[in-house]
Amino acid sequence: MMETRSWDDSAALVQPAVCSVPPNRQQPDNRWLLAWNRRSFLELGSYKQAPGCARGHLRNVLAEWKLEQHDEIAQLIISELVTNSVLSVGARRWLARPPVRVWILGDASRVNLLVWDALPGAPQPRAAGPDEENGRGLFLVRELSAAWGSYLPPEAYHPAYAGGKVTWAIIGSGPAR
Ligand SMILES: Nc1ncnc2c1ncn2[C@@H]1O[C@H](COP(=O)(O)OP(=O)(O)OP(=O)(O)O)[C@@H](O)[C@H]1O
Numbered sequence: 001m002m003e004t005r006s007w008d009d010s011a012a013l014v015q016p017a018v019c020s021v022p023p024n025r026q027q028p029d030n031r032w033l034l035a036w037n038r039r040s041f042l043e044l045g046s047y048k049q050a051p052g053c054a055r056g057h058l059r060n061v062l063a064e065w066k067l068e069q070h071d072e073i074a075q076l077i078i079s080e081l082v083t084n085s086v087l088s089v090g091a092r093r094w095l096a097r098p099p100v101r102v103w104i105l106g107d108a109s110r111v112n113l114l115v116w117d118a119l120p121g122a123p124q125p126r127a128a129g130p131d132e133e134n135g136r137g138l139f140l141v142r143e144l145s146a147a148w149g150s151y152l153p154p155e156a157y158h159p160a161y162a163g164g165k166v167t168w169a170i171i172g173s174g175p176a177r
């Protein structure tokens with residue numbers, strides 16, 4: 001039978017590979033990536049099981065890369081970032097619910113965690129009051145990481161979602177990003 005392609009299939013052919021780290025508009029030459037010679041990618045459905053899946057994957061990767069010294073803090077940070085993405089995606093109505101994507105990058109001593117979701121706004125840490133149960137996730141990320149932030153990939157990264165955004169955190173000390 002002759003192969004037919006739907007519009008979605010042909011769009012996928014001109015998309016950047018899903019497993020590539022989303023480009024940063026501020027650093028279009030992608031040179032910052034050269035510092036990270038170990039890379040792992042995982043795409044997750046944006047559902048409540050995603051943080052647990054991300055933690056399990058991260059543990060295995062850090063063990064393989066002999067960066068287990070960062071395991072505890074990295075687990076906590078990936079949990080916060082993936083949970084935020086899942087909740088933010090889940091709070092919207094979508095024709096097709098977008099996934100959450102995770103990259104784990106490493107060098108000899110550091111780990112860089114990047115989480116992409118389809119919402120283009122930068123995450124806003126908020127000052128949680130003493131009686132508030134929530135609102136401390138990003139505060140923890142900031143305190144436990146060497147550096148953290150977010151960036152907006154070009155819209156072409158995922159036109160259906162205006163590019164979405166990446167939130168990242170580096171664990172361990174070393175040269176700044
Ligand atoms: N990936 C994201 N996309 C959109 N908004 C986000 C994202 N991550 C965080 N935010 C916004 O930033 C706010 C602060 O996030 P933070 O993780 O610090 O607190 P929280 O998720 O509200 O509570 P907690 O993490 O303590 O359970 C969130 O309430 C949300 O409005």
Ligand SMILES: [Mg+2]
Nearest residue numbers: 080084137138
């Ligand atoms: Mg949170």
